[in-house]
Amino acid sequence: MFSLIGAFLSDSYWGRYKTCAIFQAIFVLGLALLSLSSRLYLIRPVGCGTEHAPCEPHSSAELGIFYIALYMIAFGNGGYQPNVATFGADQFDGEDPAEAHSKVSFFSYFYLALNLGSLFSNTFLSFLEDEGNWALGFWVSTAAAATALLLFLSGTLRYRYIRPSGNPVGRIFQVAFAACRNWKAGVSPGAESLYESDEKADSGGRKLLHTEGFRFLDRAALVGANPKLATCAQPRDPSKLCTVTQVEEVKSILRLLPIWLCTILYSVVFTQMASLFVVQGAAMRRTTRFPGFSVPPSSMSAFDIVTVAATIFLYRRAVCPLVSRLTGRRNGPTELQRMGLGLVLGAMAMATAGTVEHFRKASATTAMSSDLHIMWQVPQYALIGVSEVMMYVGQLEFFNGEMPDALKSFGSALCMMSMSLGNYFSDVIVSAVTKATAVRGRPGWIPTDLNEGHLDKFFFLLAVLAVADFAVYLVCASRYRGGTVDDRSDGEEDGMAGQTPAPV
Secondary structure, eight states: OOOHHHHIIIIIIIIIIHHHHHHHHHHHHHHHHHHHHHHIIISSSOOOTTTTOOOOOOOOOHHHHHHHHHHHHHHHHHHHHHHHHHHHHHHHHHTTTHHHHHHHHHHHHHHHHHHHHHHHIIIIIIIHHHHTTTTHHHHHHHHHHHHHHHHHHHTTTGGGOOOOOOOOOHHHHHHHHHHHHHTTTTOTTTTTTTEOOSSTTTTOOOOOOSSSOGGGGGGGSSEEEEEEETTTTSSSOOOOOOOHHHHHHHHHHHHHHHHHHHHHHHHHHGGGGGGGHHHHHHSOOOOSTTTTTTTOGGHHHHHHHHHHHHHHIIIIIIIIHHHHHHHHTTTTHHHHHHHHHOOOOHHHHHHHHHHHHHHHHHHHOOOOOOOBBBGGHHHHHHHHHHHHHHIIIIHHHHHHHHSOGGGGGHHHHHHHHHHHHOOOOOOOOHHHHHHSSSSOOOOOOSSSSSSOOOHHHHHHHHHHHHHHHHHHHHHHHOOOOOOOOOOOOOOOEEEEEEOOOOOO
């Protein structure tokens, strides 16, 4: 949720480099505080923190420091992550064909890097924590974050920098206020020309051409409602007359919202990998050929990460070139097509998980156990891995490409918000299903002992919801029309924009 704060500061005042540096420093300090507090007084007596050796109770002050550390980590990571993705994209010139192609690849490898970090966490750090070495695990995380900050700062002299564009919230309210004011004036948007400055856009980015749709917002740029304000002799009042670019920025956000809302339900599906998939794995046979070693249920996410890495390389090296030859589109399938495929694969993953759960229950033995081996979960983890590459990488590319120059970080923040809201809605759905099914003494679909419940029905329910979401997404994606950047040279005086070309 803190990604919105980071995006606002980045787009408005600090710029992406400064925002990344400050928030990552907060992230490192939060990890250091967590590590230090854990070492000094949270983990008492020494060696506690395992299943059979709980730690002693803590004072309110000790718990307060613990939660301060956690929220510093959330605040730093939330403000940093969407901006570093956008800052990385800033290093490529979108007008240069070679760099534009590299920019598209950047988002794939950026997401791959995130998953490689998760692979380290889910294996090595999980092993340390399972052994009760919590403080050591936190110090390793702190060292990794500090190293990342130093690596980021090392490129300071070589980066490309985009200047912040001012408060976008203020510009949005200006458009809303001016549109309402001019609507009361009774002037039809089609009767007069729209105002646009021939100087650089108010936000400092490239100017946008007028597009159809949301015509009520065009009233904010109506010269006919403010004829005196359109002349060079009298300064323009932004609360009464906005530029076409300013109006188009608001339109861009409104056009993206339906697409963004459809991605939230996918995040509900994705969240199951770190929750109910783990619970399901804990109720399966986890023994191996190595005596004394059993597969930790949480480590199964490694198959997701390996699938993500393989999918990214295969997609960039094989799928994109093949589709490019067939369609003539250099970058392969469009972002919207990939996001739609991600929704379909997410639904398939839920159906697969439901099928595995059906056979797990059929092989159930004692409470929370079954003869079905945990490796039968690999297909559902693999499907989630492919789907998240299609969805989240496509989403990063789409929002970064479609957002105006002044709102790039906000576009990346929307991607993070989609994941966050997916977690919250997952909790809501689980709670609602549990409340609706655990009645009249019945254990419900998701009880403590899965052998007494119907987790398979819950997975099938999510599959149906994902299919319904895909149907809505198809409608939204087919109707989506993006904006168009004005590449015309400057040189004319401020005045009326006239009838601008239709979007391509």
